[in-house]
Amino acid sequence: MEIFIVYKIILVLVVFAISLGVAAYSTYAERKVAAFMQDRVGPDRAGPFGLLQPLADGLKMFMKEEIIPSVSNKYLFILGPSLAMLTALMTGVVIPWGGDITIGNTTFPLQITDINIGILYIFGVVSFGVYGIMIGGWASNNKYSLLGALRASSQMISYEIAMGLAIVALVMTTGTLSLKEIVAQQGGTWVNFVYQPLGCLIFIICAFAETNRAPFDLPECETELVGGYHTEYSSMKLGFYLFAEYINMFISSAVIMTLYFGGYNLPFQDFLAQHLNGNVLSLFQFLFFFGKVLFGIFFFMWIRWTIPRFRYDQLMNLGWKILIPLAIFNILATGVMMFALGKV
Amino acid sequence: MYLSQYIFFFLSGLAIASALLMILDKNPVHSVLYLVVTFFAIAGHYLLLNAQFLAVVHIIVYAGAIMVLFLYVIMMLNLNKEIEPHKQQLPKVAAVVSACLLMLCLIAALKSAEVNMLPAARNSNIGLMDNLGKTLFKEYMLPFEVSSILFLSAMVGAVFLSKKEIH
Numbered sequence: 001m002e003i004f005i006v007y008k009i010i011l012v013l014v015v016f017a018i019s020l021g022v023a024a025y026s027t028y029a030e031r032k033v034a035a036f037m038q039d040r041v042g043p044d045r046a047g048p049f050g051l052l053q054p055l056a057d058g059l060k061m062f063m064k065e066e067i068i069p070s071v072s073n074k075y076l077f078i079l080g081p082s083l084a085m086l087t088a089l090m091t092g093v094v095i096p097w098g099g100d101i102t103i104g105n106t107t108f109p110l111q112i113t114d115i116n117i118g119i120l121y122i123f124g125v126v127s128f129g130v131y132g133i134m135i136g137g138w139a140s141n142n143k144y145s146l147l148g149a150l151r152a153s154s155q156m157i158s159y160e161i162a163m164g165l166a167i168v169a170l171v172m173t174t175g176t177l178s179l180k181e182i183v184a185q186q187g188g189t190w191v192n193f194v195y196q197p198l199g200c201l202i203f204i205i206c207a208f209a210e211t212n213r214a215p216f217d218l219p220e221c222e223t224e225l226v227g228g229y230h231t232e233y234s235s236m237k238l239g240f241y242l243f244a245e246y247i248n249m250f251i252s253s254a255v256i257m258t259l260y261f262g263g264y265n266l267p268f269q270d271f272l273a274q275h276l277n278g279n280v281l282s283l284f285q286f287l288f289f290f291g292k293v294l295f296g297i298f299f300f301m302w303i304r305w306t307i308p309r310f311r312y313d314q315l316m317n318l319g320w321k322i323l324i325p326l327a328i329f330n331i332l333a334t335g336v337m338m339f340a341l342g343k344v
Numbered sequence: 345m346y347l348s349q350y351i352f353f354f355l356s357g358l359a360i361a362s363a364l365l366m367i368l369d370k371n372p373v374h375s376v377l378y379l380v381v382t383f384f385a386i387a388g389h390y391l392l393l394n395a396q397f398l399a400v401v402h403i404i405v406y407a408g409a410i411m412v413l414f415l416y417v418i419m420m421l422n423l424n425k426e427i428e429p430h431k432q433q434l435p436k437v438a439a440v441v442s443a444c445l446l447m448l449c450l451i452a453a454l455k456s457a458e459v460n461m462l463p464a465a466r467n468s469n470i471g472l473m474d475n476l477g478k479t480l481f482k483e484y485m486l487p488f489e490v491s492s493i494l495f496l497s498a499m500v501g502a503v504f505l506s507k508k509e510i511h
Contacts, residue, residue, distance in 0.1 A: 019383075117396050117473060124403040130411055131380070138373065150358075155409055160408065177473065 002089035002104065011112050015092045023246035030246075033301040058097075061239035069232050073139040080136025081233065081240035087129040088247040094118040095254050096180045098264045098286035101279050110286060111180060118179035119167055122255060123160075126210055130156040132244070133212075133219065137229035147329040148228030151312065152219035156210055157273055158319040163206035165327035166199040169334040170259060183263030187270075191262035198330045200260040202323055209319070211245060214304035218312055253296030257289065287289040348392055355392070359385035372417045380410050397473040 012033030028043065028050065035042025043050035068077055098110035115121060130153045137149020173195050174182050186192055193200050206335040209216040230241045257263060266272060273281055310318070359382050366378035383406040390399035480488050 115396060117400050120397070120400040120404065122405070124400045127404050127407045127411075131407070134411065134414060150415065153415060157408055157411060212401070 006110060007108055011108075011110070012093075015097070015112060016089060019092055019247050019250060020243075020295075021087060022250045022297070023243050024082070025265065026246040026249060026314060027057060027242075028054050029297070030301050030304075032303050033298065037302075037305045058239070061236050064235040066235045066237075067232075069141060071141045072232065073141070076135050077232075078237070080132050080139055081237045081244070083135060084129065084132030084244040085240045085247075087125050087132060088244040088251065090125045091122050091251045091255070094179055095251070095258055096183050096263060098289060099259035099278070099280050099282040103279075104272070114178060114180045117177045119171065119177045119182075119259075123164060123167070123240035126163075126224045127160055129210075129248070131218060132241075133229050136233070140229075141174060141233035142232050143227045144231045145229050148219045148225045148231070148303060151225075152229060153278075155212075155216065155218065155315060155319070158316065159206045159216075159323070162202055162319060162323035163210065163329045165324065165331060166196075166202040166206065167259075169199045169327070169331045170196050170203075172331070172334050172338065179258055179263075179299075183258055183265065186262045187265040191260065191265075193260045196260065196330075196334070198326065199334075200256075202327050202330065203260065203319075204256060205273050205323065208300070208303065209315075211248040211252055211300075212251065213245070213300055215310050216315060217304075218315060249297055249300050250293065253300065254289075254293045257292045257296055261292060351388070352392055357390040359389075373414070375415055376410060376414045377415075380407070383407075383410070394472070395476075397476055433503045 031053070032042045032050075034040075043053040046052040046056045068074055093112045094115060094335075096109070096111040096114070101108045101110060133152045134149045137145040137152070140146070170182075170192060171177060174185055174192070176182060182192070208214075212219050219225075220230065225231070230238055233241060266281075266285055266288050269281075269285075272284075276284075362378045362381040362385065365384060366375045367377050369378060383402065387399040387402045390402060459496075
């Protein structure tokens with residue numbers, strides 16, 4: 001029992017460290033990708049190829065002066081970025097990062113906890129994520145911050161609905177809410193993307209909106225709102241907001257890959273399982289999954305530097321008049337298909 | 345005492361304290377945030393009852409609903425203290441008296457109520473999603489569907505009210 005708890009604590013710390021590490025290097029990757037797409041060099045001063053740039057940035061964030069506006073609500077002002085960071089880090093708990101590892105007679109799953117409502121858990125945490133932005137924006141006592149926060153919350157509430165409806169169709173085909181089982185079902189067969197292409201597309205669009213990434217980055221639209229909800233923030237509190245966005249990107253990429261693109265399953269997994277040690281296979285699975293997740297992050301950046309920002313009314317029209325009806329149609333079509341194929 | 349009992353008392357204290365703070369705090373935005381804490385404590389109670397699905401749905405629904413409330417507070421209420429109208433004494437006294445009467449009624453009504461559980465609720469796994477879905481769609485099919493029609497009518501009403509006048 002004790003070894004189990006110790007193992008879970010270690011796993012939590014590892015996932016925590018990986019999330020932070022990936023988020024730190026995402027900031028570097030973002031600049032490099034942007035530079036590549038705009039035919040520039042990008043950061044190349046700190047270390048070889050500028051690889052130490054995230055460290056320099058982090059240090060800079062810590063060394064900056066900490067400013068709390070005198071007219072702001074101090075506790076809520078600090079609570080905002082803390083909540084944003086907390087909710088960003090909480091989602092990684094239910095994601096299966098790889099197969100089981102067996103040492104002696106004990107099996108250690110590479111997933112912190114496999115609750116039978118994993119998808120809903122993610123959904124709950126995501127719907128709570130908007131509070132960090134809203135509280136921070138309101139507590140700043142600044143018009144631009146408040147406008148950014150209002151935009152963020154109305155955007156996230158709107159796109160959550162379409163996201164939930166997209167997941168309903170997925171749950172209809174898989175018959176489970178546990179992420180581990182969803183991944184296991186995709187092993188050796190087609191991935192869920194094949195059965196749910198429309199649902200996957202809706203889910204990805206909503207994931208972009210939920211993470212406030214371009215083309216949905218209106219909450220921090222600098223041409224209209226200075227810095228959006230984090231206008232008044234400085235130092236590491238600003239760092240938390242920016243960092244939370246990159247962690248959210250990492251986690252939502254992991255969720256997309258888990259739900260729709262086969263999770264940690266390797267191609268020809270059954271063949272490999274006969275010839276490889278189980279632990280080695282798990283390691284390969286983890287690396288393969290990690291590679292997919294990194295590609296997902298690259299995809300986020302690719303979109304950001306390709307597509308211009310929506311106007312606000314376009315954003316609302318897309319969410320309410322296109323995505324939600326499409327998602328409902330997807331549910332109906334899935335139901336009809338399942339009935340026609342005799343799977344009900 | 346078991347660990348779950350400690351957690352129960354902690355969550356109960358948190359729920360009651362934050363519910364009281366929600367009523368007593370003068371600032372409506374703070375009240376909304378205390379309301380969130382209250383709902384989280386209640387979700388914790390659901391978890392203790394082995395009802396994970398209910399707990400998570402509770403958080404999803406109320407986190408979203410309270411967010412809307414938050415927006416209403418900011419947009420509709422005037423948060424300036426100077427403009428706030430001065431309330432008279434008589435309505436306050438009347439409110440306290442009627443609240444006390446309501447509590448009396450509730451206590452009188454609940455005193456003789458038997459603690460009879462629903463037949464399906466004796467099963468400790470009722471809160472898990474499979475059982476909940478089967479119970480809802482088999483034993484309580486009609487009330488479930490009727491309540492969803494209620495929601496639909498509320499939605500139609502909201503759409504109708506927000507629609508601009510057609511001439």
